[in-house]
Amino acid sequence: MNGAANGAANAAAKGPPIVLVVGVSGSGKSTVGKAVAEQLSLTFVEGDGFHPAANLAKMTAGHALDDADREPWLRALAVRIRHSVEAGEGLVVACSALRRAYRDELRAAAGGRLWCLYLALDRDTAWDRVSRRTGHFMPARLVDSQFETLEPLQPDEPGMTLDATDGLPVGLARVRAAVPGFGEPTAH
Template sequence: MTGGGAGRGEGDGERPPIIVVLGVSGSGKTTFGQAIAVELGLAFVEGDDFHPAANIAKMTAGHALDDADRAPWLRALSDRIRRSAEAREGLVVACSALKRAYRDEVREAGGPALRYLYLALDRATARDRVSRRTGHFMPARLVDSQFETLEPLEPDEPGLTLDATAALPANIARVRAAFEHCAERPGP
């Protein structure tokens, strides 16, 4: 599906999808990613697990990451995605992937099977969700910095934008329908 579709892309045959669930902190990436992984029978990976300890410490202290901080994280995450792509194993990854450059890096690693699911929501809702969260290193005061960094999906990026405030079953059904639609399309 072009221009915002999920599912199999042209030219990747029966390759299972690699799905990157992206959005700002508080958008529900982990919850949605785990649910879609179960729904599609794919492995799930939490992108936060690939951050070096220095990044976690910096965010815990209330400091936003910059591109230099994110570089080792993106390399590690891209390596994990590349391994799944080369093994022709489907995968769901929850990670912020806020900038187009970050998404391009993981897309290169995932190849034609990679699709994005962008969970969009407003600042106030994100701040509220993060402030109520326990046991996570990301403080609510960093939500604004994420919105400042955020570059929403562009029309040429293979993915789907979803309302992060919509009910989980509704979003899962929307993704499932997009994947089924793409699966019906004949290959090259």
Template sequence: MGVAGSGKTTVGAKLAHALGVEFIDGDDLHPPANVQRMAAGIPLTDADREPWLLAIAARLREAKRARRGLVVACSALKRRYRDLLRSKGAADTRFVYLAGDKPVLAERLSSRRGHYMPAVLLDSQLAALEEPGPDEQVWVSDIRETPDAIVADLLARST
């Protein structure tokens, strides 16, 4: 979890590969209307995000029922989004928060090509972000570390 530019897709794909499980980029599950809004620089509302979160929750539920591992890259900016993913998806979902400061995130977004999420939406994502509380049992990783170092740390924590 984390805002745009935090490395969710890169770290998530590497983690899934290391674990030998499926990877889903949550961005691929956005309804077309959401993609159009973001591409136009319009921040999503909670109502816009709900069908997207429910689609991700369905994937979590399916993986849980099939007893197979799954890594999903998803912003999950607000606590209620994370709660929804656990309640409608899988209660034992483990979140990893890829935390970084605005200058690092802005630099990454300015160099990113071929993604519908423009850098101008970073401020709205940072404003919407509710950093996880200790009671959520979210693992926090610093995005200044390399993706490989983050994955190695996550694998060490999971054993």
């Protein structure tokens, strides 16, 4: 877990938190993100829904995205986050945001209210989970590219790291205690 100072520093930002649930494919971002949103009474947004059709087609075909591919996706997510901030609403976004630069871009859109929950997962478990999914655009053969891109949460980034293989109730209790601004009134 990142230091408590990171949470305290972010808690100074006014308004409910913007929680970014990040990690490689198969780490459970959507499942955990929905549970965190429910736990904190915040709106949940699936980051994959912001990918242009060309990105989804590229990944479905087994090709990893590059920074140029991710640019419109990050821009769209930043707009959505900025909208919530301007409306005084909290938000939980499930989004790979594997590189620090991507998280920094989304953090800038959140005006100091972004808090990251990084779901750490080993390569073999990620591959196993992704290979057993049905109806998802991300094939297991792209798991390695996710780990090549991954830059885990840094000590100066507000947030915490959870083992993605821990049970959901334990993780939720830790997140609820750690999310800055928890307990502030939120608007949907």
